Amino acid sequence: MTIQEIRADELDPAQFIQTRVSAIREAVGDGLAINALSGGVDSSVVTMLGHRALGDRLQTVFVENGLMRQGEPQQIVDRFRELGVPVAIHDARDRFFAALRGLTDPEAKREAITQTFYRDVFADLVRSSGARFLLQGTILTDVDETVAGIKRQHNVLAQLGIDPQAAFGYRVLEPLIELRKDGVRKVGAALGLPEAVYQRMPFPGPALAARVIGEVTSERVAAVRLATAVLEEELAASQPFQVMAILHADRVTGMRDGRRDYGHQIEVRCWDSVDARAATPTRLDYDTLDRLAARLVTEVPGVVSVTYNITPKPPSTMEAI
Amino acid sequence: MTIQEIRADELDPAQFIQTRVSAIREAVGDGLAINALSGGVDSSVVTMLGHRALGDRLQTVFVENGLMRQGEPQQIVDRFRELGVPVAIHDARDRFFAALRGLTDPEAKREAITQTFYRDVFADLVRSSGARFLLQGTILTDVDETVAGIKRQHNVLAQLGIDPQAAFGYRVLEPLIELRKDGVRKVGAALGLPEAVYQRMPFPGPALAARVIGEVTSERVAAVRLATAVLEEELAASQPFQVMAILHADRVTGMRDGRRDYGHQIEVRCWDSVDARAATPTRLDYDTLDRLAARLVTEVPGVVSVTYNITPKPPSTMEAI
Numbered sequence: 303m304t305i306q307e308i309r310a311d312e313l314d315p316a317q318f319i320q321t322r323v324s325a326i327r328e329a330v331g332d333g334l335a336i337n338a339l340s341g342g343v344d345s346s347v348v349t350m351l352g353h354r355a356l357g358d359r360l361q362t363v364f365v366e367n368g369l370m371r372q373g374e375p376q377q378i379v380d381r382f383r384e385l386g387v388p389v390a391i392h393d394a395r396d397r398f399f400a401a402l403r404g405l406t407d408p409e410a411k412r413e414a415i416t417q418t419f420y421r422d423v424f425a426d427l428v429r430s431s432g433a434r435f436l437l438q439g440t441i442l443t444d445v446d447e448t449v450a451g452i453k454r455q456h457n458v459l460a461q462l463g464i465d466p467q468a469a470f471g472y473r474v475l476e477p478l479i480e481l482r483k484d485g486v487r488k489v490g491a492a493l494g495l496p497e498a499v500y501q502r503m504p505f506p507g508p509a510l511a512a513r514v515i516g517e518v519t520s521e522r523v524a525a526v527r528l529a530t531a532v533l534e535e536e537l538a539a540s541q542p543f544q545v546m547a548i549l550h551a552d553r554v555t556g557m558r559d560g561r562r563d564y565g566h567q568i569e570v571r572c573w574d575s576v577d578a579r580a581a582t583p584t585r586l587d588y589d590t591l592d593r594l595a596a597r598l599v600t601e602v603p604g605v606v607s608v609t610y611n612i613t614p615k616p617p618s619t620m621e622a623i
Numbered sequence: 624m625t626i627q628e629i630r631a632d633e634l635d636p637a638q639f640i641q642t643r644v645s646a647i648r649e650a651v652g653d654g655l656a657i658n659a660l661s662g663g664v665d666s667s668v669v670t671m672l673g674h675r676a677l678g679d680r681l682q683t684v685f686v687e688n689g690l691m692r693q694g695e696p697q698q699i700v701d702r703f704r705e706l707g708v709p710v711a712i713h714d715a716r717d718r719f720f721a722a723l724r725g726l727t728d729p730e731a732k733r734e735a736i737t738q739t740f741y742r743d744v745f746a747d748l749v750r751s752s753g754a755r756f757l758l759q760g761t762i763l764t765d766v767d768e769t770v771a772g773i774k775r776q777h778n779v780l781a782q783l784g785i786d787p788q789a790a791f792g793y794r795v796l797e798p799l800i801e802l803r804k805d806g807v808r809k810v811g812a813a814l815g816l817p818e819a820v821y822q823r824m825p826f827p828g829p830a831l832a833a834r835v836i837g838e839v840t841s842e843r844v845a846a847v848r849l850a851t852a853v854l855e856e857e858l859a860a861s862q863p864f865q866v867m868a869i870l871h872a873d874r875v876t877g878m879r880d881g882r883r884d885y886g887h888q889i890e891v892r893c894w895d896s897v898d899a900r901a902a903t904p905t906r907l908d909y910d911t912l913d914r915l916a917a918r919l920v921t922e923v924p925g926v927v928s929v930t931y932n933i934t935p936k937p938p939s940t941m942e943a944i
Binding site for chain 1: 729836872873877879883884890891906912915916920927928929930931932933934937942944
């Protein structure tokens, strides 16, 4: 199957929305569909498109994996409620942290998060929903990266442990598959999504777990969550391309109340970039860096040291692991 | 025993040198003495003082532990040769790296270095030298810190496994014990030591091992050595109070030739300080930071990421471990 790319500059969003809404209606008929909303651009656009096509016959679930930013699950649900789209929060934090226990290898951690999402949590939700149609926000870049071996297979049914050949007739709908990110943003704008959603800062699939070096526990994620909130608050005005806090596993010596304190280090990365393919560290002024360090060592328990990454991509990558 | 402090502003260096030279001569008589030169201010001043008192009857040894900076052992020996003081280099690299193998706990590493130096290497040298007098560069701050429990005991003979009560009559001479660092620098200047010696940047006892987080191997020390040489070269003109490169054990993702490369991270610390009790990160301009990062990822094998520490002391300490 060859997918015909629709370039953003050729895209007519209104027409695209109309044809995709019709296609979804035709496919689903009077059946039920389900989709998982992560809050990212692609899944947000699919959610809007699916609701325009199916209304209440699309069930949208936000899986709370315990790895999201401060207040993020509720914020996403509230935002969609304001748009008239109900989203159910499914609390699966314990299952994710149980799956991550003791893992330190980055690939093993990523795999545990993916498996927990698809095989455990989402598979249960799909089966109990009675839906036979899954809406997915796959875009052309995902397909390219799967072919190139950079990303995992986007064969969702196989990941759910559901045989698509079986009599049940499960079917995956991927209405954005001919678009790239810039096209998806145009469609998002035309669907009436707020700019904060369709222009959202890139955020990795494994969420804050990608910013915990070593074992991912709820305490360590909480430290990164708090640090991230500080960074986003302090740098809100300068609107960086991307800013992140990374909790290291290496411990370093510090001093608290005149005593040695073998504590934690947070690494801050703040990127200038056009398209994420190349990036340079933002030249934050030292008054800002001082303020970030002062707040992080005060507000994040156990942190005695803060660094700022000064390496461009390449040879660095934007995320640490 | 109470030690009477001699404050730097009350110190008459010429008179101090004269009385200490006499005292050393009187104590040693026509016997032999030995001392270990590390290249630091205190041991350099003791070496000069001891040679002025004893000439060839003081044997000065530089123990090459494999943990020093680039070219440092030879540089130190050359510098003292120019001053008319012969220094023997004793190569003990294998013994130090063997003792450090598999150790990751900072205290265990420090202990291994101390034990290897005193019990293994220096004890052998003392016994085979025939000397009964050890000259030590202990200063008043060391005594204070021993009493306060911050530093280890400076009972050198016990550390050497030599019973000072035994018939051999081993004796330790500590001619600088009434001084603090600023007084020692004044004496160093008066003894004709070059400014580069008596104003030397502070450098920790465990040397570059203090800047390797995790296991200390000769390869990992070599990476820190190379990084340190780059930093000292690039920042020579700005003469920071102290600058250091730290190799982390945590690995981070990078990209080399378009491929993922799970590599190493170097942390740079550069301090502004008056007396090391408090310190703030030097506000290096971003052109300098860019140049440091570019050289470190190019010249130090396996390094894909460089950070700059932005935390003041306290709550940070100057060294990482």
